[in-house]
Amino acid sequence: MTIQTPLPANLVAEPTGADVIASRLKVAGATHAFGIPGGEVLALVDALGRAGIRFELARHENAAGFMAEGLWHVTGALPVLVATLGPGVSNAVTAVAHAQQDRVPLIFITGCVDQALAESYTHQVFDHQALLRPIVKASFRAAPGTEALVIDKALAIARAGRPGPVHIDLPIAVAEGRREPVMMPMAAAVATSLPADLERARAMLTASRRPLVLAGLDLVNEGAADALERFLDCTGAPLLTTYKGKGLIREDDPRVIGGVGLSPKADALVRPLIEAADLIVLAGYDPIEMRQGWRHPWPADKPVIDIVAQALPHGMHPATLLLESHVGLTLERLAEGLAPPETWPDGEPAKVRAALRAAFAAPTAWGPHAVFETLRMAAPPETVATADSGAHRILLSQIWSCDGPRRLLQSTGLCTMGCALPLATGAALGSGQPTLCFVGDAGLEMVLGELATLRDLALPVIIVVLVDESLGLIALKQKQMGLARAGVDFGASDFAAVARAMGGHGATIADAATLAQEAKGAFARPGYSVLACRIDAAAYEGAF
Numbered sequence: 001m002t003i004q005t006p007l008p009a010n011l012v013a014e015p016t017g018a019d020v021i022a023s024r025l026k027v028a029g030a031t032h033a034f035g036i037p038g039g040e041v042l043a044l045v046d047a048l049g050r051a052g053i054r055f056e057l058a059r060h061e062n063a064a065g066f067m068a069e070g071l072w073h074v075t076g077a078l079p080v081l082v083a084t085l086g087p088g089v090s091n092a093v094t095a096v097a098h099a100q101q102d103r104v105p106l107i108f109i110t111g112c113v114d115q116a117l118a119e120s121y122t123h124q125v126f127d128h129q130a131l132l133r134p135i136v137k138a139s140f141r142a143a144p145g146t147e148a149l150v151i152d153k154a155l156a157i158a159r160a161g162r163p164g165p166v167h168i169d170l171p172i173a174v175a176e177g178r179r180e181p182v183m184m185p186m187a188a189a190v191a192t193s194l195p196a197d198l199e200r201a202r203a204m205l206t207a208s209r210r211p212l213v214l215a216g217l218d219l220v221n222e223g224a225a226d227a228l229e230r231f232l233d234c235t236g237a238p239l240l241t242t243y244k245g246k247g248l249i250r251e252d253d254p255r256v257i258g259g260v261g262l263s264p265k266a267d268a269l270v271r272p273l274i275e276a277a278d279l280i281v282l283a284g285y286d287p288i289e290m291r292q293g294w295r296h297p298w299p300a301d302k303p304v305i306d307i308v309a310q311a312l313p314h315g316m317h318p319a320t321l322l323l324e325s326h327v328g329l330t331l332e333r334l335a336e337g338l339a340p341p342e343t344w345p346d347g348e349p350a351k352v353r354a355a356l357r358a359a360f361a362a363p364t365a366w367g368p369h370a371v372f373e374t375l376r377m378a379a380p381p382e383t384v385a386t387a388d389s390g391a392h393r394i395l396l397s398q399i400w401s402c403d404g405p406r407r408l409l410q411s412t413g414l415c416t417m418g419c420a421l422p423l424a425t426g427a428a429l430g431s432g433q434p435t436l437c438f439v440g441d442a443g444l445e446m447v448l449g450e451l452a453t454l455r456d457l458a459l460p461v462i463i464v465v466l467v468d469e470s471l472g473l474i475a476l477k478q479k480q481m482g483l484a485r486a487g488v489d490f491g492a493s494d495f496a497a498v499a500r501a502m503g504g505h506g507a508t509i510a511d512a513a514t515l516a517q518e519a520k521g522a523f524a525r526p527g528y529s530v531l532a533c534r535i536d537a538a539a540y541e542g543a544f
Contacts, residue, residue, distance in 0.1 A: 014178045015178070015179050016043060016047060016177060017144065017174040017176070018044040018047035018170070018175040019047045019050065020147040020148050020179055021044065021109070021142075021150075021151055021170070022044065022047035022050065022053060024151040025048070025053060026052055026053055028078050028151070028155050029076065029078040030053050030078040030080050030107075031052075031053060031071070031078075032054045032056055032068070032071055032429070033053055033054070033068070033081070033082050034055075034065070034067045034080070035055070035058065035061060035064045035083050035088075036057065036058060036060070036064065036083065036084070037082075039084065040084045040112060040172055041083070041084050041109070041111035041170070043176045044111070045082065047175075048082075053080070056429070057453070057456075058422070059449035059450050059452060059453055060091060060447070060449060060450070061083045061091040061092035061095070062092055062093075062094050062095045062422075063418070063425075063450050064082075064092070064422070065081045065092055065094075065095025065106065065422075066418075066419045066422035067422045067423070067429070067453075068080055068426060069098075069099065069102075069106065069423060070386070070422065070424060070425060070429075070430070071426035071427065072104065072105075072426075073423075073426075073427060073430075074406070074431045078105070078107060078155075079099075079106045079107065080106075080109070081095065081096075081109070082110075083110050085111050085112050085113065085124055085125065086126065087124065088111075089110050089131065089132070092108065093131070093135070094414075094418075096132060096135050096136060096165050097414055097416075098411050098414040098419065099164060099165035100135045100136060100164050100165055100413075101288055101413030102244075102288075102412060103163045103221060103413070104163060104164070104165065105155075105158035105159050107154055107155070107158060107166060107168070108136070108167045109170055110167065110168070110169050111170055111172065111175070112128060112169045112171050112172070113125060113171065113172060114171045114172055114173045115171065128169050129141065129169060132167045135165070136166055136167045137158060137165065139167040139168075140166075140168050140169065141169040142168060142169065142171065144174055144177055144179075145179070147174065147179070151168070154166040154168055160310075162217075162218065162286065162309050162312070163221055194333060195323040195324060195330065197321055198334060201321055201334055202338070204279055204303055204320075204321070205235055205305075205338060206338065207279075208235070208278050208279035208341075208343075209278060209344075210276055210279070210344055210348075211236065211277065211278070211343060212237055212238060212273060212277035212280050212349075213232065213235075213237045213239050213280075213281045213283055214242075214283070214285050215228055215240070215241050215248050215283040215285065216241065216283070216284050216285040216286045216289065217242065217245060217285075217286040217289065217412075218283075218285070219245065219327050219328060220244055220405050220406065221284075222284070222326060222327055223405075224284075224327060224328025224329075224331070225249065225405055227327075227328035227329070227331045227332045228249060228328070228331060230331070230332060230335050231283070231334065232249065232255055233335075233340060234338040234340055235338060236343035237255075237343065238255050238256075238273075238344070238349035239256050239257060240258065240259075240260050240273075241256070241258075241260070242259065242260065242261050242286070242290070242412065243261055243289060243397045243408070243410060244410075245259070245284075245285075245405075246259050246397070246400075246402040246407070247402030247403060247406070247407045248405050251403070252403070254350065256353070257270060257273065257352055257353045257356065258270070259397055260290075261289050261290045261291060261294065262290075262291050262394050262544075263394050263395075264544070265359055265360075265543075265544050266356060266359070266360075266398055266544070267293055267294075269355050270352055270356070272348070273348055273349060274298055277302075279304075279305070280298060280302060280303070280304045280305070281305045282304065282317075283327055284309065285306070288314075288412075289413060295316055295317075296317060296318070297317060300318045302318075302320075303320050304319040304320050305319070305320065305321045305323065306319035306321065307330050307331065308322070308323070308324055308327065309324075309327055359398075360395070360398045360399050360543075364539075365511075365512060366511055366512055366535075367535055367536065368392055368466055368535055368539055368540065368543070370512045370515075371512075371533050371535070372395070372396050372400060373399065374516050374519065375464060375515070375519060376399070376400060376401060377516075378519035378520060379436060380434075380523065383407070383433075383435070384406070384424075384433070384435050384436070385400065385407065385438060386408070386409040386419075387400075387408060387409070388417055388418065388421075388440060389415045389416055389417045389443070390417065390440040390466075390471070390472060391440075391473040391543075391544075392438060392466045393410060393438070395543050396408075396438055409423045409427065417440075417442065417446055418446040420438060420443065421444065421447045421461075421463065422453075423437075424436070424461045424463075425453060425454060425457070425461060428459040429457060434460040434461070434462055435459075435461050435462070436461075436464065437462065438466070440466050440471075440472070441466065441468065441469060441490075441493065441532075445493060448498065451504060452503070454503075454528040455502055455503030455504060455527070458526065458527055460525065460526060460528065462519070462523065462528070462529050462531065464533060465495050465530060465533060466533055466535055467495070467535065468534075468537035469492055469537075470488050470489050470490070470537045471487075471488040471489075472488075472537045472540050474487075474488050475488040475489075495530050496508045496532050498530070499528070499529070504528040504530055505522070505525060505528070505530070506529070507529070507531055507532065508532045508534065509533045510533075515531065515533060518531050519531070
């Protein structure tokens with residue numbers, strides 16, 4: 001079944017293939033596209049503008065992909081990345097791989113030369129689809145007359161089940177060629193079916209007196225936090241979340257134990273709760289976020305209900321009952337008719353919650369713990385923060401309390417460095433509100449060019465740099481393995497001076513009082529700020 005939709009009013013009488021694609025993206029919810037233009041995508045960039053989609057210039061295609069994601073997290077706008085052929089495509093690989101592993105419905109459109117030309121012209125030409133197929137849900141090459149069809153297929157695949165990136169190679173002749181105006185078909189929404197084993201799951205819930213819920217990314221992408229809250233009300237279950245699931249229920253709610261997945265210290269504290277549970281409900285839990293210690297985290301005979309948006313074989317954990325469906329809707333139906341039971345009579349969840357918070361409290365007046373606690377107190381409610389990969393992210397994710405979903409954005413499936421600043425850029429572009437970015441000094445040096453993007457877009461991003469002149473997490477691993485320290489130390493950069501040179505505010509900070517003062521000014525400032533917090537790398541030892 002298809003629904004016929006009229007052409008957008010701003011679509012020209014004789015549209016190009018690029019016009020058809022751009023107008024279709026607009027109908028699908030795109031507001032911005034990110035990238036770096038090249039000759040092979042100029043027709044598309046022009047068409048995007050006519051369709052009402054702003055093209056935003058980044059300094060690197062990799063950063064552009066994360067900006068598109070950051071905007072999507074905040075506004076729900078379709079994330080669109082555009083790259084020219086050759087190096088434009090290869091530069092974007094990390095952002096696309098991240099979209100696949102972190103479940104982002106990224107539409108990646110690349111320019112390419114026409115097939116006939118590619119047979120004899122080799123400058124910057126390689127097989128984009130062969131490069132990208134292992135890291136996308138699908139890859140298409142548009143042909144004349146197929147533009148709307150290809151976009152429809154790409155959108156449906158990108159958003160189905162667990163979301164992910166889809167690639168479209170757009171030849172120059174297809175982008176620039178004229179088309180007859182047509183009524184573009186829109187695929188009808190697919191009805192969500194409920195799994196057949198609801199009664200068996202409900203019986204398991206009714207019999208449980210020590211239920212435990214572990215919620216994750218599927219629920220975040222479904223926007224189903226309300227369904228999770230009703231489920232907790234009706235079952236009396238406490239809640240663990242993955243890092244991406246933080247904030248599904250406000251973390252000041254006493255039912256929320258905390259986040260798990262990367263910190264061995266946190267995982268050791270919650271393990272007795274997992275062992276004591278007589279039923280574990282996995283609510284949109286995606287094990288791609290978890291470290292190796294979460295392989296087989298409970299015995300095979302532990303009663304487990306695994307509710308997933310899409311069943312993907314992984315071998316990470318056993319489950320008694322697998323329910324593949326819309327996770328939020330399934331939780332709502334399971335909760336129907338359940339009376340809140342008396343659960344956990346010995347109060348174990350509250351004890352574990354308290355132990356977690358005590359374990360990650362600031363041990364000294366200054367250090368990474370104090371940085372995060374000071375910024376948490378300074379940040380207004382509903383502030384969105386981003387975190388780069390590294391030692392600081394593991395600690396931050398345990399300390400930072402989220403008052404809603406998508407309030408701490410990070411790469412958890414791919415765990416790549418260099419993502420926090422562009423994620424914050426896209427988020428601030430979407431919200432217009434001050435956005436926090438936590439990054440290590442090495443991570444910021446990877447993407448310093450994007451400070452110019454912040455300057456040009458006049459965005460209120462507050463970049464908090466943990467300056468310890470080392471790759472702290474890798475250095476810790478070398479020490480734990482008894483290896484010589486190598487390749488983890490580097491020189492000091494004057495980040496405050498760099499920020500001022502690139503149109504922002506910069507400050508170097510070495511105590512909590514100065515940080516609190518600088519944070520107050522940064523949250524009131526219209527442009528971006530870089531707060532370079534000098535810390536001792538040794539502060540991470542034993543911290544997580």
